[in-house]
Amino acid sequence: MRTGTIAAALLLAAAPAAAQTIAIEGGTVYTAVGAPIRGGTVLIRDGRIAAVGASVPVPAGALRVDARGKWVTPGLIESSTNLGLVEVEQVQETNDFRIREAQGGDQVAAAFNVSDGINPRSMVIPVTRIAGVTTVITRPSGGLIAGQGIAIDLLGNRVEDMTIRSPAGMWASISENARDAGNGARGGLTMRLREVLEDARAWNTSRQAFERGETRDFSVSRLDLAALQPVLAGRQPLVVEAHRASDIQAAIRIAREYGLRLIISGGTEAWMVAGDLAAARVPVIVKVLNNLPGSFESLGATYENAARLRQAGVQVAITSGETFKAYTLRQEAGNAVAYGLPWDEAFRAVTLYPAQIWGLADGYGSLEVGKVADVVVWDGDPLELLTRVEHVFIRGREVPLVSRETQLRDRYRHIDDSRAYRP
Amino acid sequence: MKRAPYALVLAAAAACAQGQARPAARPAAQSQPASTPRAPAPTPFPSTYRPFPSTPTLIRGGTVLTAAGQVIPNGQVLLVDGKIAAVGATVDAPAGVTVIDATNRFVTPGVIDTHSHLGVYPSPGVQAHSDGNEATSPNTAEVWAEHSVWPQDPGFVRALEGGVTTMQILPGSANLFGGRSVVLKNVPSRTVQGMKFPGAPYGLKMACGENPKRVYGNRGGPSTRMGEMAADRQAWIRAQQYRDKWERWDRDHSGTAPERDLELETLVGVMRGEILVHNHCYRADEMAQMIDMSHEFGYRIRSFHHGVEAYKVRDLLAADSIGASLWADWWGFKMEALDFTRANLPLVFEAGVRAIVHSDDPTGIQKLNQEAAKAIEAGREIGIDVSLNDAVRWITANPAWALGIDRWVGTLEPGKNADVVIWSGNPFSVYTRADQVFIDGALMYDRSNPRRQPRTDFEVGLFPAEAGR
Numbered sequence: 077m078r079t080g081t082i083a084a085a086l087l088l089a090a091a092p093a094a095a096q097t098i099a100i101e102g103g104t105v106y107t108a109v110g111a112p113i114r115g116g117t118v119l120i121r122d123g124r125i126a127a128v129g130a131s132v133p134v135p136a137g138a139l140r141v142d143a144r145g146k147w148v149t150p151g152l153i154e155s156s157t158n159l160g161l162v163e164v165e166q167v168q169e170t171n172d173f174r175i176r177e178a179q180g181g182d183q184v185a186a187a188f189n190v191s192d193g194i195n196p197r198s199m200v201i202p203v204t205r206i207a208g209v210t211t212v213i214t215r216p217s218g219g220l221i222a223g224q225g226i227a228i229d230l231l232g233n234r235v236e237d238m239t240i241r242s243p244a245g246m247w248a249s250i251s252e253n254a255r256d257a258g259n260g261a262r263g264g265l266t267m268r269l270r271e272v273l274e275d276a277r278a279w280n281t282s283r284q285a286f287e288r289g290e291t292r293d294f295s296v297s298r299l300d301l302a303a304l305q306p307v308l309a310g311r312q313p314l315v316v317e318a319h320r321a322s323d324i325q326a327a328i329r330i331a332r333e334y335g336l337r338l339i340i341s342g343g344t345e346a347w348m349v350a351g352d353l354a355a356a357r358v359p360v361i362v363k364v365l366n367n368l369p370g371s372f373e374s375l376g377a378t379y380e381n382a383a384r385l386r387q388a389g390v391q392v393a394i395t396s397g398e399t400f401k402a403y404t405l406r407q408e409a410g411n412a413v414a415y416g417l418p419w420d421e422a423f424r425a426v427t428l429y430p431a432q433i434w435g436l437a438d439g440y441g442s443l444e445v446g447k448v449a450d451v452v453v454w455d456g457d458p459l460e461l462l463t464r465v466e467h468v469f470i471r472g473r474e475v476p477l478v479s480r481e482t483q484l485r486d487r488y489r490h491i492d493d494s495r496a497y498r499p
Numbered sequence: 500m501k502r503a504p505y506a507l508v509l510a511a512a513a514a515c516a517q518g519q520a521r522p523a524a525r526p527a528a529q530s531q532p533a534s535t536p537r538a539p540a541p542t543p544f545p546s547t548y549r550p551f552p553s554t555p556t557l558i559r560g561g562t563v564l565t566a567a568g569q570v571i572p573n574g575q576v577l578l579v580d581g582k583i584a585a586v587g588a589t590v591d592a593p594a595g596v597t598v599i600d601a602t603n604r605f606v607t608p609g610v611i612d613t614h615s616h617l618g619v620y621p622s623p624g625v626q627a628h629s630d631g632n633e634a635t636s637p638n639t640a641e642v643w644a645e646h647s648v649w650p651q652d653p654g655f656v657r658a659l660e661g662g663v664t665t666m667q668i669l670p671g672s673a674n675l676f677g678g679r680s681v682v683l684k685n686v687p688s689r690t691v692q693g694m695k696f697p698g699a700p701y702g703l704k705m706a707c708g709e710n711p712k713r714v715y716g717n718r719g720g721p722s723t724r725m726g727e728m729a730a731d732r733q734a735w736i737r738a739q740q741y742r743d744k745w746e747r748w749d750r751d752h753s754g755t756a757p758e759r760d761l762e763l764e765t766l767v768g769v770m771r772g773e774i775l776v777h778n779h780c781y782r783a784d785e786m787a788q789m790i791d792m793s794h795e796f797g798y799r800i801r802s803f804h805h806g807v808e809a810y811k812v813r814d815l816l817a818a819d820s821i822g823a824s825l826w827a828d829w830w831g832f833k834m835e836a837l838d839f840t841r842a843n844l845p846l847v848f849e850a851g852v853r854a855i856v857h858s859d860d861p862t863g864i865q866k867l868n869q870e871a872a873k874a875i876e877a878g879r880e881i882g883i884d885v886s887l888n889d890a891v892r893w894i895t896a897n898p899a900w901a902l903g904i905d906r907w908v909g910t911l912e913p914g915k916n917a918d919v920v921i922w923s924g925n926p927f928s929v930y931t932r933a934d935q936v937f938i939d940g941a942l943m944y945d946r947s948n949p950r951r952q953p954r955t956d957f958e959v960g961l962f963p964a965e966a967g968r
Binding site: 163164165166167200365366367368369370371372374375376399400401403404407410411413414459460461462463464481482484485486488489491 | 622623624625653654657709810811813814828829830831832833834837838839840841842846861862865866869872873875876879880881927928929930931932957958961962
């Protein structure tokens with residue numbers, strides 16, 4: 077098993093751990109902003125990065141982590157998941173990522189923020205973070221407007237301790253997934269989206285009249301109308317799931333009409349309209365391993381999506397698009413490299429770029445002084461599948477490399493029927 | 500559990516309009532000479548596969564992972580007349596042979612997937628294409644996956660680009676007995692007969708656990724695991740009776756020949772060892788039940804599929820020589836997939852079970868090498884060192900065995916079919932891609948040559964030429 081980790085010690089003394097000074101020494105440091113630093117040191121103090129460089133003095137009493145021969149990187153950021161909102165997909169009672177309004181109701185659940193439904197003790201979280209994923213955007217799913225997702229880091233017992241930004245965005249869909257909201261047609265979908273935005277705009281200018289019952293009827297609830305205000309003001313991004321090239325163009329049109337900050341999620345055929353996306357400065361969240369014409373809205377699927385978008389000047393973040401396999405994020409990024417994206421760009425597409433896209437870059441996404449100390453030590457290239465995670469730090473605290481999955485593994489390392497009395 | 504048999508066959512046959520009547524099948528005895536009938540009948544849907552044209556080819560300079568026990572650095576592989584003529588550090592090659600320089604590259608047998616639904620759940624995945632589950636009865640042992648396969652599924656081409664040369668197409672898993680599988684060569688063809696692997700035995704897809712419960716729980720059952728076992732056992736009892744009837748008939752041909760029953764023909768084929776059981780089963784305790792049932796009725800389980808808890812009963816699998824077709828790391832989508840560990844494959848491997856990486860997925864099938872890589876890493880974490888050669892076996896030789904075609908494919912050994920992949924690097928690196936793929940010695944895919952990249956009918960004319968893909 078793994079040895080030499082300081083996790084156990086930290087577990088025993090969890091409270092002072094954040095105040096601990098930790099020096100990760102001797103590794104090749106990939107900061108995501110500059111050239112790799114060979115034989116570099118990352119100094120962590122009070123949960124933040126205190127220093128990064130080739131010759132960093134290590135204060136006496138610091139916990140020293142030997143990273144010689146290892147790679148040191150920022151923690152990875154997963155941009156599209158339901159992590160913390162579902163325990164077992166087919167056990168409906170454990171599904172908390174969509175509400176009725178987004179399923180069989182009016183398909184609009186703008187007021188729904190997933191935050192209170194997040195379970196910090198989800199068994200899926202340790203499985204994910206021991207693969208080097210330290211931050212995720214966990215989001216609602218379903219309907220025309222699914223609601224608000226939030227950015228969390230994967231350590232803590234209270235959602236407020238984990239929350240980095242809430243809401244991080246408003247999720248909508250112009251895709252076959254939301255076809256019920258369109259009254260049978262794509263144009264119906266965008267018609268309805270515009271209606272809701274119109275209503276939200278009108279409601280905002282007549283709030284007092286609305287409370288007196290002196291306005292026209294609005295097509296969605298007051299809570300939804302209120303929740304859409306930051307989106308209309310451009311303070312909160314509208315994340316539109318769209319796959320067909322023409323649907324992406326429709327999203328760009330709507331964003332322009334209403335002055336919205338648009339992020340495209342999914343974007344299977346985004347490469348076909350890369351010029352439009354670049355001109356409108358719209359970032360795209362892509363899943364790399366998606367090359368099948370799986371539906372008539374994704375006939376143009378190709379593994380080269382990310383590379384072609386980047387080539388055209390579009391900012392790209394890579395997602396696993398998964399909850400239970402969010403830990404395959406690095407596999408997605410590695411495949412982006414195999415299909416034409418330069419390594420540095422693929423690495424930034426799971427670190428710095430998502431931080432920028434989600435407005436977290438002041439604290440996350442790179443190893444720079446002052447940023448939150450989400451740091452991973454790997455025994456090789458993090459995008460390689462044979463590479464092992466050696467240490468994971470979140471907010472400067474080392475996370476034990478233990479999950480239910482590793483515990484089951486250890487329980488059955490040797491088969492013997494007394495295992496029920498072992499941990 | 501029994502129902503009118505022919506209605507279901509009709510429902511499965513795309514060519515028949517729904518509800519249209521068809522004459523009942525004739526009793527076998529009236530249609531065949533008295534001396535021949537013996538269930539199951541030889542297939543009336545024979546393979547018409549012919550290898551594509553090939554030229555004698557020498558692959559040299561690469562790291563050759565034979566999957567037969569050796570790794571040959573800077574090795575040579577000679578392909579002649581569709582067969583592997585020689586493998587070694589150096590081989591004697593005839594004059595005029597086509598030489599491929601594989602320096603800095605890796606050479607392996609073609610990748611084989613024991614669990615695919617390509618063709619029966621093709622892309623695009625619209626309702627009109629949904630032909631993988633004859634979900635009209637818990638027992639549809641009478642349906643044959645080959646009658647659903649759409650050879651124009653673009654997924655076949657994508658899988659070829661991932662080095663896949665052979666795959667088993669399975670029906671199910673809505674049903675306890677989902678029907679017969681078919682083993683296909685990954686070659687372009689207008690008909691499924693043109694893809695059928697000559698000589699490959701049929702498989703029987705069985706499923707236990709949540710899927711049949713979910714599909715039939717409110718439709719007359721079974722609604723419980725015990726109900727599933729009961730329905731399974733009743734089917735095997737009927738199969739025993741059917742087998743006995745035919746054996747009596749074969750002995751003396753007295754009286755009237757038994758009436759043919761497609762469902763029971765398949766089950767009897769299993770009992771005779773001619774059809775291999777591929778059993779979808781997640782939980783350890785369920786696998787133990789299925790093993791006991793196989794003992795009760797005297798059939799063998801060739802391979803458990805999915806087996807998320809296979810690591811818990813790896814000793815039982817080893818004792819019965821049952822292969823384990825597993826994902827590297829799928830979990831969480833249902834209760835019976837909860838107790839996963841990424842070390843599943845290395846743990847069963849260590850116990851002497853034939854470990855097989857399977858996909859059950861049109862994307863996963865393209866990256867079986869990467870799936871294996873993740874499991875190798877998980878093994879290393881607990882001190883199980885899987886050699887390169889053994890890891891290659893997880894996606895070549897072991898699946899070949901599970902499909903009963905290991906005489907012909909799965910390793911790079913003289914005399915075997917020349918199904919070969921040249922990889923751009925170590926096949927377990929995420930950056931590696933299949934450069935060239937040979938099937939029976941014919942170059943079926945070449946990454947550097949667009950003229951050697953098949954394109955299905957479905958993808959013709961999808962985009963204006965200038966758009967590219």
